[in-house]
Amino acid sequence: MSEAVTTQAAGATIGDSEFDRDTAVTQRAPGVYDTELSAGWTIGNAVNGGYLLAVLGRALGHALPHPDPFTISAHYLTASRPGPAVVRTQVARTGRTLSTGQASLFQYDEDGREVERIRVLATYGDLDALPDDVRTAAKPPTIPPMEQCFGPQDGPAPATGSSAIADRLMLKLDPATLGWALGSPSGKGEMRSWFGLADGRDHDPLSLLLAVDALPPTAFELGVQGWVPTVELTVHVRCRPAPGPLRVSITTRNFAGGFLEEDAEVWDSADRLVAQSRQLARVRLG
Incomplete structure (x- = not known):
């Protein structure tokens, strides 16, 4: 287990939190x-x-x-805006251990x-029914203790590009990936x-689906500033996370033609790889 993990203060619980209320669906x-x-958000x-x-994801769970x-793989077709929306789901297949479905979110212009x-x-299943056998070469990311990392609230002024979502999250970024905020991207x-x-x-x-897409874009550390909208995002959830803060590591190896990929790993407080993702994003220079 990583050293000097600062646990979050007790507060909202799963099923009774801002995240749960804001992702709620009514049939x-x-x-x-x-x-x-x-x-x-x-x-x-x-x-x-x-x-x-x-x-x-919540609608499909119902x-x-x-x-x-x-x-779960998503293609982002048009930009969503705050306000009413409708989700339509369709069951493609159900089996004993896995079921597959599709869903689309609609709004009115x-x-x-x-x-x-x-x-x-x-594709959905039951994480609690999975065997305990784990054989992996993956290792948790090396991140300094939380008190040595920095979030949006630690700067003298609001960080560039910060928005409402920053108030809903606890982010403490590794200083080694914060060069962009100081004008010296790595x-x-x-x-x-x-x-x-x-x-x-x-x-x-469900909160793991948020975690893979909640950090500042890796494009910032490449020295590229601008809006980085997601074109396609695929997430694999590997196990139910243990209580406590997560560690998220995102890397990009190829930025070309105005597009980049982001590969994310999410690790829980028990040093388990709980989610992985890959997305294709477009960089629109500001």
Whole structure:
């Protein structure tokens, strides 16, 4: 287990937290769910992609017979905005240990026409039924103790690009990946941070969908500033996280043609790899 882990103060609980309220869905008809996208999870004017994935993930958890996302892939078609939305789900297959379904999130444009924002395909299972056998070459990221790391609230002024979502998160970034904030990006496509929810809620599979897409873009450490919208994001949830803060490590190896990939690993307080993801993102220079 990593040294000098600072545990989050006791606060909200799973099922009774801001994150749970803001990702809630209400069934209107079979396979159809109403939701309200909260402005509290925006970056600038854009709703965070990980938060949106958690909303769709929650709807699929209601629609499918298995409780937990094992793999979920999303294509972001149009930009979502805070306000009412509807999620439509469809069951593709159900089996004894796995079930697969798809979901789309829709909003209305200014002319009252329905616009699809995101389309998801996912396979669900039961994380608690998985065997304990683990054979891995993966190792947790090396991050300084939390008290030696820095978050948005530690600067003398609001960080560039900070938005409402920063108030909902506990982020403590590794100083080695903070050169961009000081005007001296390292040139390495790396971002590492301690991660939690600001109200102290522990993590579950749905909050892991948020964690993989909540850090500043690796493009910043490449010396590229601008909006980095997600085109496609795939998340693999490997096990249910232990209580306590997570460690998130994101790397980019290739930025070309205005696009980059981000590979994320999420580790829990018991030094277990609990989630992995890859996304393709577009860099729109500011």
